[in-house]
Amino acid sequence: MRAFDPYPFFTKYAKGSCIVDVDGKEYIDYCMAYGPLIFGHAYSYVIEAVREQLEKGTLYGTPTEREVELAELVCGCVPSAEMVRLVTTGAEATMSAIRVARGFTGKKKIVKFEGCYHGAHDCVLVKAGSGATTFGVPTSQGVPEETTKNTIVVPYNDSERFEEAVKSEKDDLAAVIVEPVLGNVGLILPKEGFLETLRELTEAYGVVLIFDEVITGFRLGLGGAQEYYGVTPDLTTLGKILGGGFPMAAYAGKEEIMRLTAPSGKVYQAGTYSGNPLSTAAALATLRTIKEKGAAFYEQLESKQKKIARVLESSAEEHDIEAQVNAVASMFQIFFSANPVYDYETAKAADNKKFMVYQRSLLENGVFVPPSQFETCFVSTAHSEQDLGKTADVFRETFSKL
Ligand SMILES: Cc1ncc(COP(=O)(O)O)c(C=O)c1O
The missing domain is CATH 3.40.640.10 (Type I PLP-dependent aspartate aminotransferase-like (Major domain))
Incomplete structure (x- = not known):
């Protein structure tokens, strides 16, 4: 799951919401090691x-x-x-x-x-x-x-x-x-x-x-x-x-x-x-x-997810791109599909090639989501308002080119 074309970036270190590759390039991380890091990196x-x-x-x-x-x-x-x-x-x-x-x-x-x-x-x-x-x-x-x-x-x-x-x-x-x-x-x-x-x-x-x-x-x-x-x-x-x-x-x-x-x-x-x-x-x-x-912990995480999911939905709508955004608590994922995604077959029917173009464009612009349609994105407490704002800009930019 870590491999993707042409090659995955290799990581030097990570802190909070940020992961840094060996060339020193920084990414806002929504992969979060595939889920464990609810407080972000190196909490x-x-x-x-x-x-x-x-x-x-x-x-x-x-x-x-x-x-x-x-x-x-x-x-x-x-x-x-x-x-x-x-x-x-x-x-x-x-x-x-x-x-x-x-x-x-x-x-x-x-x-x-x-x-x-x-x-x-x-x-x-x-x-x-x-x-x-x-x-x-x-x-x-x-x-x-x-x-x-x-x-x-x-x-x-x-x-x-x-x-x-x-x-x-x-x-x-x-x-x-x-x-x-x-x-x-x-x-x-x-x-x-x-x-x-x-x-x-x-x-x-x-x-x-x-x-x-x-x-x-x-x-x-x-x-x-x-x-x-x-x-x-x-x-x-x-x-x-x-x-x-x-x-x-x-x-x-x-x-x-x-x-x-x-x-x-x-x-x-x-x-x-x-x-x-x-x-x-x-x-x-x-x-x-x-x-x-306490309860506020999960409420705050969910409200961050909702901000991201809303931007994904509105960007897709603005550019007439057929997409479904599935989300719950601090998890979200987009499928490029005209139809609701509710099982394995409907997930596989989504446009996987478009997903990889989207993933690649996000990466080039400093946002890291898991490199596969068949994974989930995670929000952590370390994702700041500034991170969310930058992520929204990168999503909009990416959708304008899809
Ligand atoms: C739902 C679920 N169960 C089990 C596993 C396996 O966990 P591990 O990779 O720690 O062996 C995973 C891994 O992603 C998972 O998502």
């Missing part, structure tokens, strides 16, 4: 917390009190979280959540949705979004068909197809995994009632519902998309913002399921860097700061 509280920890050791291989503090903080924020296991990457979190769901139900199959990306591990690399779609390998080579035959793929936002799949596979179905807001084929919001349908049917058929909130966790609010939409899954995966820019992820959920994880249960999970003290320090600094700032 002082996080850096201080990690610096302090560095002196005390970087890895212990033993439990720490701070892991427990962090787990308690997560349980206090995320509605579905009764127990938490810390891991290192989002891929590890979804892989482990699926494993414990299979252990709990004693069943093999899972449902995933077209365009959802849950990390680069075998059973979810089927019609996956993000880089997998950008580079035309949504279903990866090297994944045995014995693995993918247990993965049933359903179109996102299609409640009827979902119901059919659950009813026909119910005897073998362990889990349903979904990005409650799809952030990996551009940005796609759940249609009204879609998440509720997932909840009702999984409950009715004894299937574990996993919300992959690696992007949306602490982004749509401290309680993530499950709080925002009022639908509580059985298990949740977290990453990105959780680690405040350091490698940290987690899976969490109902105690009766989570307890099956070793050592209290027989579902194995382990990792050398799990809950490492540097990432834990960064995670605690991040979550505590957000919590202290």
Whole structure:
């Protein structure tokens, strides 16, 4: 996902909303490392917390009190979280959540949705979004068909197809995994009632519902998309913002399921860097700061997003360019399409070539958005009014040439 033509810029350093390449050129950054940096780059509280920890050791291989503090903080924020296991990457979190769901139900199959990306591990690399779609390998080579035959793929936002799949596979179905807001084929919001349908049917058929909130966790609010939409899954995966820019992820959920994880249960999970003290320090600094700032924190972020989305919409309208802007909280993306974008197929039907011309023009003018139609843009607290003003000028200039 980092590669793009003719070549990606190489970064020298980054601070706040600004990322600087090796030639010294500055960009206002809306990629934000693909989502973790809600305070922008090199946020002082996080850096201080990690610096302090560095002196005390970087890895212990033993439990720490701070892991427990962090787990308690997560349980206090995320509605579905009764127990938490810390891991290192989002891929590890979804892989482990699926494993414990299979252990709990004693069943093999899972449902995933077209365009959802849950990390680069075998059973979810089927019609996956993000880089997998950008580079035309949504279903990866090297994944045995014995693995993918247990993965049933359903179109996102299609409640009827979902119901059919659950009813026909119910005897073998362990889990349903979904990005409650799809952030990996551009940005796609759940249609009204879609998440509720997932909840009702999984409950009715004894299937574990996993919300992959690696992007949306602490982004749509401290309680993530499950709080925002009022639908509580059985298990949740977290990453990105959780680690405040350091490698940290987690899976969490109902105690009766989570307890099956070793050592209290027989579902194995382990990792050398799990809950490492540097990432834990960064995670605690991040979550505590957000919590202290209260509701205004997310309101301010959303109002910045709205300013940007409005400029995108009005610039497209002014220049008669067919476009759809999808946005929620501090996330946004544009699709060059005359039709609403609500699933994988409608996202792929948008004019990808035009998107790359747009991305390139923004880059030349000092604004960095992810180099693919199939990613999402992120606003951080570090984006200033001045940044937003400059971004608006660059958008207008870009649309006048598209
Ligand atoms: C929704 C979602 N789940 C899981 C992952 C995998 O996370 P990681 O790249 O940390 O393995 C990603 C990564 O972008 C993601 O967006």
